[in-house]
Amino acid sequence: MTITQLQYVLAVAEHQNFTLAAxxxxxxxxxxxxxxxxxxxxxxxxxxxxSKKPIQLTEIGKKIVEQARNIVNESGRxxxxxxxxxxxxxxxxRIGIIPTVMPTLLxxxxxxxxxxxxxxxLKIEEQNTETLIQKLQDGHLDAAIAATPLLNESIKEKVLYYEPFVAYVPQNxxxxxxxxxxxxxLTMKDILLLEDGHCFREGVINLCNASKDYNEEHFQLExxxxxxxxxxxxxxxxxTLLPYLHTLDLNPEYKQYLHHFNEPSPAREVSIIYHKSELKLHLIEALREVIMGVVRGAIAFHNVKIISPVSKK
Structure with missing residues (x-):
């Protein structure tokens, strides 16, 4: 048995096709x-x-792939x-970043x-939180930047900054x-939301849930x-609600419509996340230090209340 053979097994398991895996x-x-x-x-x-199309793992194959993934990941470290x-x-x-952070932070x-x-x-990709977690667990990413806390036992989190929510309220x-x-x-009846799959959307819903009953029928547009x-x-x-960093580059004529919240300001916690077995900690810490250095001058908020990005059941 060789690590190369295990790598080939993982490739076929992922792509469900021998030719594509090759x-x-x-x-x-x-x-x-x-x-x-x-x-x-x-x-x-x-x-x-x-015999199946696409190719499927046998029951014992599923267990072998799970162990093979651990062996290949550890050997690579x-x-x-x-x-x-x-x-x-x-x-x-390899680092992934959620879509609501990528355009402003990168x-x-x-x-x-x-x-x-x-x-x-640096190899950077933009993905939603669910995909980032899966890629960290599969060893396809070394780290990611996402809204936290995620309450995932296999993922470690190091806070980068706290970013307040800002309301965009038009004149009428x-x-x-x-x-x-x-x-x-706030009421969900007149808040415009990002489409499903964005953790910022869940944060807005959770924020409103703290003070108002939420009903899916209240959505007008996403x-x-x-x-x-x-x-x-x-x-x-x-x-609508916006992340604070997004408001810094807003068209000047629109900034008159920005409204801050009374303290403690509702905010999201943005962290660098990685798998608990990750060993590139020196690189993770180097990236964290640089990001914290540049963001420190842009965000001066201290009295904040963290809003969870995890959907409330």
Whole structure:
């Protein structure tokens, strides 16, 4: 049994196709198939049911894949241990960021990080929280940036900053003349939300749940971007809530419609998250230090109340 064979097994399990798995592993399909066949012969079992389309794992195959994932991930971390011992900060670092954080945070820290750690090759992708957690657990990401707490035992969290919610209230809205607003002023009947799958959406719902009964029927419109929500609000279709950093680059003519909350301000906790077995802690800490340094000057809020990004059941 070899680690290479286990890597081939994981690739087929993920793609459910021998040809595609071979392409992803940069080997020929016969080579990959032969190595998996050798492993099955050695173990005297079938890992895959080849009679099904797409290819499916057998029951014993599911257990083997789970263990193979642990072995391959741990073997890949041997170099991480050596790098950490030597104090070397370099190599490939795969990070995911949620969509409501990526557009504002990435431009703030990326250039600084690249200049400070030129030997690090950052591979960045934008995904929702559920996908990020799965990729961390599968070993496809080294770390991620997401709203927390996530209440996931396999994931560790290190707080980067607290970002207040800010209300965007157009001139024709009932709350426009309020200098500041309170969470008790909010009602789901006229709040425009991001579409399902965004943790910021869940945060808004949880915020309103603290003071009002929530009913799914109250939704009027949902959108995939804050820009669309702002345009809809300007058309008189309601108000919306924005993350504080998003308001910094808002069109100047729209800033008059921003309303802050009474303290403690409802806020989201944004953290760098990683799997509990992750060993690239020196890289994680380097990234965290850079981000905290650049954000510290942009967010000066201290008296905040953290709103959970996890859906309330």
């Amino acid at each position: 392409e992803k592993c940069f080997v020929t399909q016969p080579t990959l198939s032969m190595q998996i066949q050798k492993l099955e012969d050695e173990l005297d079992i079938l890992i895959f049911d080849r 041997i170099k991480d241990i050596v790098d950490q011992q030597k104090g070397f900060i370099g190599g490939e670092f 431009p703030m820290f990326l250039n600084n990080f690249i200049k400070r750690y030129p030997k690090v090759v 809205h009932r709350l426009y003349r309020n200098s500041k607003i309170d969470t008790s002023d 959108s995939g971007s804050f820009e669309t929500l702002i345009k809809l609000a300007n058309e008189g279709l309601g108000m």
